[in-house]
Amino acid sequence: MDLLEIKAVNTDVQRWLATAATNLRQHLTAHFQVQTKSGRNDLVTNFDKETEHFLVDQIRHSFPNDQIVSEEGFGDQVQQMSGRVWFVDPIDGTLNFVKQRNDFAMMIGLYEDGRNVLGYILDVMDNKLLWGGPSVGLHLNEEAISGPANEPLAAGLFGVNGPMFATNRESVRDIAFASSGARILGSAGLEFQHVILGRQVGYISRLMPWDFAAGKILAETAGLSVTTIDGDPINMLKSQTVLVTTHHALPEIQRIRQS
Ligand code: IPD
Ligand code: CA
Ligand code: CA
Numbered sequence: 001m002d003l004l005e006i007k008a009v010n011t012d013v014q015r016w017l018a019t020a021a022t023n024l025r026q027h028l029t030a031h032f033q034v035q036t037k038s039g040r041n042d043l044v045t046n047f048d049k050e051t052e053h054f055l056v057d058q059i060r061h062s063f064p065n066d067q068i069v070s071e072e073g074f075g076d077q078v079q080q081m082s083g084r085v086w087f088v089d090p091i092d093g094t095l096n097f098v099k100q101r102n103d104f105a106m107m108i109g110l111y112e113d114g115r116n117v118l119g120y121i122l123d124v125m126d127n128k129l130l131w132g133g134p135s136v137g138l139h140l141n142e143e144a145i146s147g148p149a150n151e152p153l154a155a156g157l158f159g160v161n162g163p164m165f166a167t168n169r170e171s172v173r174d175i176a177f178a179s180s181g182a183r184i185l186g187s188a189g190l191e192f193q194h195v196i197l198g199r200q201v202g203y204i205s206r207l208m209p210w211d212f213a214a215g216k217i218l219a220e221t222a223g224l225s226v227t228t229i230d231g232d233p234i235n236m237l238k239s240q241t242v243l244v245t246t247h248h249a250l251p252e253i254q255r256i257r258q259s
Contacts, residue, residue, distance in 0.1 A: 001112060003136075006117060006118065006133070007136070009118060010118060012062055013108055013131075014131070016054075016055055017055075017106055017120060020055060020106060021106060021122055021127070024051065028101050041095060043094045044072060044094060045091070045098060047090075047091060048071070048072050049072050049073075049074075051090035052070050052074050052075075052090035055070075056074040059086050059088075066083065067083065067084070068087075069085060069087045069209050069210060070086075070087070070088040071208070071210045072090060078237060079237070081111060081113065081236055083112070083113065085111045085112075086110050087107070087108065087111075087214065088107070088108055088210060089105075090106060092105040092187050092190075093186050093187030101125075103125070104125070105121050105190050106122040107122070107189045108120045108214055109214035109215075110133075114236065115134075118131070118132070119131065119216070119217030119218040121189040123190060128140060129141055131218070132221050134217075134220075134221055145197075147221070147224065148197065148198030148224070149246075150247055151248060151249065152201075152248045152252065153178050153201055153245075153252045153253060154178060155201060156179060156180055156202070156249075157181050157199070157201065158176045158200060158201060158203070159194060159202065159203035160172050160183070160184055160203070161205035161206060164204070164241075165184070171229075171256055171257045174259075175253050175257070178252065178256055179202070188203075189211075191203040191244075192218065192219060193215075195219060195245070196215075196222045196224065202244060202249055203245070204229060204243050206239065206242075207239065207241075208239050209236055211242075212234070212242045216244075219244045225244070225250045226244045228240050229241040229243050231250070
């Protein structure tokens with residue numbers, strides 16, 4: 001896609017997200033239908049499904065030939081990254097959404113032939129949209145922003161997945177102890193936002209493609225490193241342990257992991 005096409009797509013996506021987020025905020029006091037998926041803390045609500053249905057419908061209407069990877073079943077069974085592939089997480093942090101009515105995000109990522117194009121992480125309750133990509137730069141709502149400082153691990157807070165931290169799985173606790181302190185937000189999207197905005201020096205979690213697709217585009221646009229925990233390139237169509245951090249902290253994290 002050329003820059004003009006990307007800008008036109010951006011206008012559409014921002015309109016869809018604004019509509020979906022307004023709808024969610026208006027229904028926060030409504031009764032939620034909550035179901036469990038893999039376990040008692042893996043929840044899905046009617047709002048996850050309705051929001052995904054709405055966003056997937058918009059993409060299909062505007063781009064009928066594109067493929068869609070999404071969490072709640074309205075997307076496609078995508079096997080390869082050729083052409084345009086969209087990633088949709090309608091509510092990231094569903095447990096926060098259900099228990100707190102706060103600290104959840106809506107995420108969309110767009111790739112073309114495996115390359116980063118556009119990423120969106122919307123903090124729904126704060127109405128803070130972090131968006132951008134390699135050809136349009138990084139933005140927080142209407143403001144163009146730059147990436148964070150290239151800080152060492154010890155200089156910043158580190159976002160972790162709770163169970164991985166508790167059990168030191170894949171050295172996550174050791175890595176977090178070498179930072180200023182561990183943080184657990186319960187939303188991969190908001191963790192990525194924190195790293196990109198320089199509020200955390202990194203984040204590690206086992207994630208699905210819709211959890212990291214938007215964040216990867218935005219973090220790489222911000223000059224951050226996004227790899228597997230072993231420093232390998234991300235596979236866009238697999239669950240894996242994802243590490244987003246500064247280029248300064250990356251070798252320190254790899255040393256801790258290998259020790
Ligand atoms: C979850 C959140 C959470 C992360 C989980 C994800 P969901 O997404 O991002 O922070 O630890 O791995 O599944 O299910 O609320 O969209
Ligand atoms: Ca979700
Ligand atoms: Ca998610």
